[in-house]
Amino acid sequence: MHAPQSSTDTESVAGTSAPVPVQGHITAPPDGRSRPPQRHDLNGLRGVAIALVVVFHIWMGRVSGGVDVFLTLSGFFFTASLLRSAESGASLNPITRITRVLRRLGPPLLITLLAVGVASVFLLPRTRWADLGDQLVSGVFYYVNWQLATTANDYLAADPSVSPVQHLWSVAVQFQFYLLAIAVVFGLAWVRRIARPEGPRSLRPRTFAVIFALMAVLSFVYAADGVRRHQAWNYYDTGARLWEIMLGATVAAVFAARSNNPAGESSARDSRAWPTARGALAGVAMAVIVVCGFLVDGVAAFPGPLALIPVLATLALIVAGSQTAVATTLSNRFFAWLGSIAFPLYLWHWPLLIFYLSATGRSQVDLSGGVGIVVASIALAFLTVRLVERPTQSTTFTPGRIAVTACAVFAAIAVTASSIGWNAFISRSITAVQADGSVDEMTHPGALELTDGIRAESTTLSPPLYSAPEDLPASTLEGCIADFETRDAISCTYGDLDANRTIVLAGGSHAEHWLSALDPLGSRHGFKVVTFFKMGCPLSVDTMPMLGANEYPDCLDWTQTVLAEVAAMKPAYVFTTATRPREGFPGDYTPSFYTEVWRQLVADGVGILGVRDTPWLAYRAIDCLADGGDATSCGISRDEALDPVNPALAASFQLPGFSALDLSDAVCDTTVCRVEQGNVLVYRDEHHLTATYVRTLTTELGRQLGTATGWWTGP
Structure with missing residues (x-):
């Protein structure tokens, strides 16, 4: 399971894709250069992946493999954006880039966390508030994966005892990768500019491809060993998950290295070559992504070697290009719309599922209950896009952006303060218990x-x-x-x-x-x-x-x-x-x-x-x-x-x-x-x-x- 990016997270890859529309609008590239043709199919792929995540969580009680699709796409798009900025001579200020990421991910996440905290007061027993409080705070600061790992929270199928923010580990992993990618690409580009002011503005993309590939290999070996040694930890471990993202980053660097013609001409030519082979590759890859969750127990196996199945399938769809029948299908309006609400849909569906089970006392969801959860999740996702995501993407401080930002800041403060306050109360009680080792037998x-x-x-x-x-x-x-x-x-x-x-x-x-x-x-x-x-x-x-x-x-x-x-x-x-x-x-x-x-x-x-x-x-x-x-x-x-x-x-x-x-x-x-x-x-x-x-x-x-x-x- 993994958090899809918000509808504005996907960046273009030179020679591969243009930005995903921000609610129907295409923004100009920050470096002023023309962008290559847009890959609507990859945005549609996000829609398919989130649909698999939701269906498998609600009715199958399994991991679908959508986690790996999103991780791979995250590495592919975000790294390509960084490479393009570094090569163009644009600013290497990491704060600017991190701020952009936080503006995209932060408000929907924080408002969801506040809603989960409020609902938990009414729907969960008080004995769970302390642990949940720690998880909410770690969610605010993007380290919830480590919080879950260090408190020995095995990744479990939905039931009333499971944390309503268990799914947010993947948001944390994604954000941690963003920080690492910014440090590597911008850091090395900065060193290059200092060392050779008159030379290229960054290392060559093929050099970055080698760096990313080496990082992927090291992470893959670490993850494979983690499956054997301690899978409960391995599942949440950023180091173990990194290879999936870095393979996407490696492919992005390879595409950037091959992108010698303006406006993506080389990519367009490549995408028309070998149409039958590319179509077959895309068809097989799409089938693999759909059936992966039925064939592989991702909780027990991912991010180990078996995660290569959905990761390589995702890379195959990227390489197959936008001229295949699969790409045409993924580019239709339905999948484009589903991809546009992927991030908030992911945020909402899991807590709604857990709260439904807690309120009804059931261990599983029937068909009608599941349909209700899906409908409610889609409705909340649609409202989140309209009322939260769109206003924050404004380039100026409009009243809507100011209001949403204020709400997000309030949510962060409220969640953090209430969680810390409750845990301080529990801490005092625990200290008293631990200090008193005696028992009055009477x-x-x-x-x-x-x-x-x-x-x-x-x-x-x-x-x-x-x-x-x-x-x-x-x-x-x-x-x-x-x-x-x-x-x-x-x-x-x-x-x-x-x-x-x-x-x-x-x-x-x-x-x-x-x-x-x-x-x-x-x-x-x-x-x-x-x-x-x-x-x-x-x-x-x-x-x-x-x-x-x-x-x-x-x-x-x-x-x-x-x-x-x-x-x-x-x-x-x-x-x-x-x-x-x-x-x-x-x-x-x-x-x-x-x-x-x-x-x-x-x-x-x-x-x-x-x-x-x-x-x-x-x-x-x-x-x-x-x-x-x-x-x-x-x-x-x-x-x-x-x-x-x-x-x-x-x-x-x-x-x-x-x-x-x-x-x-x-x-x-x-x-x-x-x-x-x-x-x-x-x-x-x-x-x-x-x-x-x-x-x-x-x-x-x-x-x-x-x-x-x-x-x-x-x-």
Whole structure:
């Protein structure tokens, strides 16, 4: 998915195209030279691509490949405009060019962001406002792709839990490319003018073609590796996306190098040569663009090598020229009109889709609902073009341009100020939660209500719903967990730091959340807790771990490093998770790659404390509660989450030194696993326990741990 440019973004390419009409008008080139014939077909291609994006988002739940079409066209047109300006000796002031881009993209984007913010107040639970606020602010300043990547937002199909601004990552990537392209083309042209004042005003286009091609190759290799290593990040990564844009830029530079005749005569001659071959090329390319989304899972594969399919198809349509039957079709009034509203249509359709699902409580859109979203999106896009885009394109400060600019500035200030203000309020609450590590068992018994029968009157929930996502183990707050890209074994020590006995706590975040109980137990019973954590990485040897649908080789390397350090350390035990939920089926199981790790540990003389994983939800508990649900309705059936018998018990009979720990009865009763127990919130997200609830598990974990180790009796 990608944001199409506004109707005035497309620039001409010497020998290839003239500017896309600004609502029916053709502007004169900034350098005063005549422009080549206009490529109406490429504007029509934008219309086809946005139609595919909308249809696939609403009814298919997939990425269509339109993202790659727009990225390629962006690189092609924008770079050509820069090259033409640099060669002509025009001003190289980057501020002027950036201002032009912001005038085109800014007002429609900012007004959309303001509308999303207002609608979210009424349609989304308050527990989502903090994250959305961060995304809105990052949208204002064109870095929302990095915001989504760093907060581990996988690119997901539309459902009520997905961000209504998830699609704006592509606007940010596009703008970041604009800044890079301006720096490269204008920067090198400026150096050339300083070095040789009497020579050419810029480097030759073929030199730029080589530069862009090299950048594309480097980015392509990086993206291909990213698909394998961490696709959730790779999807949003500007560096990984850059090759798609740079291929378009390379072709633009090649066309500029070949454009030796005035008014695009060489291009016109070339476009008439080999008409049959060009027509066939255009037909195949158009078919590929249309069917790409049906054949390739873009979320799992793009911007990796498979993205070459829509990118090369787009380049083929550019090369085929404007004299083919496909080009004639794309040049008709319908596609030209659709292309002219592409950018605002893109901006509006996704939030309308998410808000529709949120308001109706549905997980998918039916035919009539989808048609309604399309009609509403087109209507808003048409109004945006008429009332926002057209006035801002005026070359003078007309009342319309002044009014729209003022509205856009107000939107930016309102979105930024309200988001920062709300997040400051949440931050104060989070600071209070993190500073208070104690739990009053009389008012907030939490798990003790299930294990020890302690009852308390209903009172304020701890942690508060808004603060729950940040109710984290000390290791996360102190940076003692390796991120997705880190292979080094980061280690920290908790519990009794001077003790002779050691328990290593190792694995992913589901091992990590037990630290909040092991830390006080270590201090109380005289053992140190040495941690080795990596995000999304359960211990694994010989079997490639998976991160979603992708392989996670860094996890495998990290595990080998950790096991080597554990073997050298010779702790008494390694404490780690022993089960996982079944995918697509009820219950839980012990993966074979877990037992492979345990056998290696046993061979190294290390005992294993294998704790049964806690039940996983498919949604954020805090959102469900904020939306009117209660502790039971927002929970999950125990039979759905857990097998009747702990699957890890089998390993306890087969492996000497392995002890199975099971705290399921401290999280679930006989029928349901609630999201709130004893006035304490159980989950901070879909499947991680709050640090506060884990502290209330200390008593039961102490009982089981003392029995397994023989180090003490009782809690």
